[in-house]
Amino acid sequence: MTLFGMHGKVAIVTGSTRGIGLATLRMLAENGARVVVSSRKSEACEAVRDSLLADGHEVIAIPAHVGREEDCARLVARTIDHYGRLDVMVSNAAISPMLDPLASLTPDSWHKVIDTNLGGPWRLARHALPAIAESGGGAMVVLSSITAFFASPGQAAYGISKAGVNQLVRQLALEWGKRHVRVNAVAPGTTRTDMIRNIAAQPGWIDAVLGRTPLGRIGEPDDVAGAILFLASEAARHITGQVLIVDGGETIRR
Numbered sequence: 001m002t003l004f005g006m007h008g009k010v011a012i013v014t015g016s017t018r019g020i021g022l023a024t025l026r027m028l029a030e031n032g033a034r035v036v037v038s039s040r041k042s043e044a045c046e047a048v049r050d051s052l053l054a055d056g057h058e059v060i061a062i063p064a065h066v067g068r069e070e071d072c073a074r075l076v077a078r079t080i081d082h083y084g085r086l087d088v089m090v091s092n093a094a095i096s097p098m099l100d101p102l103a104s105l106t107p108d109s110w111h112k113v114i115d116t117n118l119g120g121p122w123r124l125a126r127h128a129l130p131a132i133a134e135s136g137g138g139a140m141v142v143l144s145s146i147t148a149f150f151a152s153p154g155q156a157a158y159g160i161s162k163a164g165v166n167q168l169v170r171q172l173a174l175e176w177g178k179r180h181v182r183v184n185a186v187a188p189g190t191t192r193t194d195m196i197r198n199i200a201a202q203p204g205w206i207d208a209v210l211g212r213t214p215l216g217r218i219g220e221p222d223d224v225a226g227a228i229l230f231l232a233s234e235a236a237r238h239i240t241g242q243v244l245i246v247d248g249g250e251t252i253r254r
Contacts, residue, residue, distance in 0.1 A: 003235035007032035009138070010083040011232065012075065014066055014124065015093030017044035019193035020143065023221035024090055024228045029057040031229060036079050037061045039093065066093045066120030076127040087138035088232045089128035091121040094143060094161075096195045099154040110157055117161035121168060125183070129176050137180025139232045142169055143224075144187040144243055146251050162187070166243050173241030182240040184231045189247025191219035214249035 011028045015021040017039040029035045029052055037048045037059060045061035052059040062078050064071040079086055094117045100109065121142045132138040147159035148166050165185055172183040190196060190209045199205060210216055227246045230236055245251060 004229060004233045005032050006088075006229075006233060009033045009087040009232075010036075010079065010085050010135075011088035011090065012036040012038060012062075012079055012086065012128070013090040013092055014038050014064065014075075014120075016090075017041070017048050019195070020188065020191065020221045020224045021090070021092040022048060023225035024092065025059075026052070027222070027225040027229050028088070028090075028232065029055075029059060031233075033088070034058040034083055035060075036075070038064045038075055040065050066091070066124060067116050069123055072120075072123040073127050075124075076131050080131055085135040086128060086131040087135055089124055089132065089140040090228055090232070091124050091140065091142040093120055096158070100156075101153075102156045105157055113157040114161050114164070117158065118164040118168065121165060125168075125172055129172065129179075129181050129183075132181050133176065133179040137182075139182045139184070139236070140169075140172070141228050141231045142183070142185045144169075144185040146187050146189045146245060146247050148187060148243075149251060150254055169243065170241045177240055182231075182236065184236070184240060185243045186224060186227045186231065187243050187245045187247070188224045189213070189219055189245070189250040191221060191224060193221060209250070212250060212253060213247070214252070217248060219246065219248060 011033045013021050013025045016025040016037045025035050037045050042063045045063050049059050049061040062075050064075040095113050142165050144165045145162040147155045148162035169183045169185045224246050227244050
């Protein structure tokens with residue numbers, strides 16, 4: 001058995017047209033998975049699909065908004081209609097941090113962050129986990145964040161939503177373990193994606209991150225994708241309900 005191989009497996013990755021989601025989709029495909037690219041915009045999904053098809057991978061595109069119950073249901077149903085099974089769900093789609101402190105954050109912003117970042121994985125789990133169990137078992141991996149572990153200026157609602165994600169995976173792992181479904185989270189540290197583009201442009205910000213990170217580098221999407229591949233694979237067959245931090249050591253001195 002190839003522990004990290006995904007041959008014959010079917011995987012959905014939400015928010016997979018850029019950043020960590022795209023890196024994860026490509027890595028799963030390169031390791032043999034049949035994949036589903038999904039994000040809110042059809043054009044972006046189709047562009048990624050065409051790129052992977054050109055590289056010889058088996059891939060379909062199913063646009064979906066994780067904030068909508070009907071979209072989550074359709075995403076899973078269409079995947080099974082096409083591939084006949086579902087083995088892995090990667091819940092990556094999320095809303096970027098709102099910079100307002102909690103006292104001035106609008107109710108609409110609060111609800112949007114919580115409903116997308118925490119409600120989205122819950123909705124996906126409601127539809128994906130029964131399908132994974134029916135396929136004989138598999139894995140769900142949810143994107144968390146190191147902001148779930150400590151208070152951080154400008155990331156209040158985001159951090160709270162990700163702390164909720166950590167508890168969500170523990171609860172789902174408890175409820176679905178007997179049906180051979182593992183549920184884990186990956187918590188990236190500072191990673192070079194669009195989410196940090198604006199803040200990274202501030203003078204001194206990159207130097208500050210590097211100064212507190214033992215490995216002395218900013219994470220890349222592939223660094224996180226590798227951890228997701230691990231948790232989705234048979235190499236992690238005895239791991240469930242856990243949060244794997246991928247941060248170059250950024251949090252160990254906080």
